Amino acid sequence: MRDRPITVVGTGTGAPLPPDAAAAVAGAGLVVGGRRHLAAAPVTADAEQVVLGALAPALDTIERYLDDERQPDGEEHPDGEPHEPRPDRPGPVVVLASGDPGFFGIVRVLAERFGAERLDVRAGVSSVAAAFARLGLPWDDAVVVSAHGRELRTAVNVCRARPKVAVLTGPGAGPAELGAALGSAARVLVVASALGSEEERVERVTPAEAAARDWGSSVNVVLCLDEARALGAVRTVAGPPAGPAGWALAEEDFAHRDSMITKFEVRALALARLGPRLGDLVWDIGAGSGSVAVECARFGAAVTAVEKTGDGAGRIRANAAAHGVDVRVVHGAAPTVLSGLDDPDAVFVGGGGRELPAVVTACARRARRTVVVAMAALDRVPAARAALTDAGFDCDGVLLQSSRLAPLPGDVTRLAATNPVFLLWGVRPPARPEGANQ
Structure with missing residues (x-):
């Protein structure tokens, strides 16, 4: 027991303790667990019990107990107090936990404090x-x-x-x-x-x-x-699906009106700056076809697309359904409708017109990480940049000009230029730690 002094037993989802786990509890000198776990386990009357509430005091009690168990009679504790001789050595430590204690459970903190090699974990069925x-x-x-x-x-x-x-x-x-x-x-x-x-x-x-x-x-x-x-499909790898095999999809992969869609070259850099991931919330403002919204959702982010035209809102829903992702569509004009939305991690602004400075300002006040703005009109860049810097963002940008391969008669190829787009992004700097020099 000296190389594995802490037994962690998972219980509490209905199944009785297996014989080896029940024997470990019955032979324990210290048992730590919630009230219902202690009441249901075969804890002996002479065992010390600690009701698990705040973790720190329970961990301190376990450490003191283990120090007592290892301390030879007549030697001093680390705090300098003499060790009182005891006729009988205490039994081992047992920690009772819910279900599988290695699954979002107490095993992590026990391993950090005492070392994984000192734990003997008897897992139960997780909730x-x-x-x-x-x-x-x-x-x-x-x-x-x-x-x-x-x-x-x-x-x-x-x-x-x-x-x-x-x-x-x-x-x-x-x-x-x-x-x-x-x-x-x-x-x-x-x-x-x-x-x-x-x-x-x-x-x-x-x-x-x-x-x-x-x-x-x-x-x-x-x-x-x-x-x-809910039934799902047959899987080889457990957990959430892997990220998309490709992104910056071609414009032809989305329904759009009169080429009113963020071009894939612009979308590629916008996605790199937005960094959408599972657990994030992304806004796509002036979403148009919803191409950016759909691509962010394919990476696992929750997405809210704001679009002021009714046919545009319907088009976004259709594109999301076609790509098998969930996108919440809000039919309305920014910045008015933004007040009713949850704070985003990242925002893409692909439209705005004269309202662009007000839209970027509203987004910058709410975004937790970054705001990316795409503009065809160069005249709007200074106001958008000022809105980001005034909100405390570190700001950068680039003018994207690309030429795509296009066929010519005679089985030859030319370069066809796309319209230049200015992509501006602001990143919220990390918070300064308390007490850092100003």
């Missing part, structure tokens, strides 16, 4: 696996995101972008908050509570229904599903 099992659904293609002690917005954006998501909840980030943030998104929430107990509940609700209820503290996990695609 995610149990919840999908209750529905009879495979989950090798599910995206799992934790909102426990983390920003809820990442979970919300993943739920908007992917058809099968499991959200591990926490205080202030439960079904009600998730449902309120998802609003009218076409998703079903499956709320799994008290898994494995007599009070177990697995309920299907809309986001609005979830937002209107008080769910208490027994929720294990929330599944967010696009039910039309």
